[in-house]
Amino acid sequence: EQNAETAVQMHFSAQSNRTNDIMRTLTALTAIFLPLNLIAGIFGMNFQFIPLLHQQTGFWWALGSMALTAAVLGVLFWRKRYLVRSSGR
Numbered sequence: 001e002q003n004a005e006t007a008v009q010m011h012f013s014a015q016s017n018r019t020n021d022i023m024r025t026l027t028a029l030t031a032i033f034l035p036l037n038l039i040a041g042i043f044g045m046n047f048q049f050i051p052l053l054h055q056q057t058g059f060w061w062a063l064g065s066m067a068l069t070a071a072v073l074g075v076l077f078w079r080k081r082y083l084v085r086s087s088g089r
Helices: 002-043 058-079
Strands: none
Touching (some): 002 058
C-alpha cells in the first residue's frame, strides 16, 4: 500500500513538473507578443497626430520595431531557457 502511494505521488510530481514547463513556455510567449500588441493598438487609434502615422515609412518603422522587440525578447527568453524543450519529451 505504501509503495502504491509512493508511485502515485511520483506520478503527480512528474505531471506537476510537466505542467510547470508548459506554463513557463506559454508565459514567455505571452511576454513576447504583448509589446507587439501594444504597438499595434497604439497605431490603430483614431488620432491625427501620432508620430510616424502620416509618414510614408511609418509602417516600416512600426513593423521593424515590432520585429526587433520580438527578436530581442525571444533571444532573452531563449538564453534564460524559458523557451527550451524539456528533456522528458
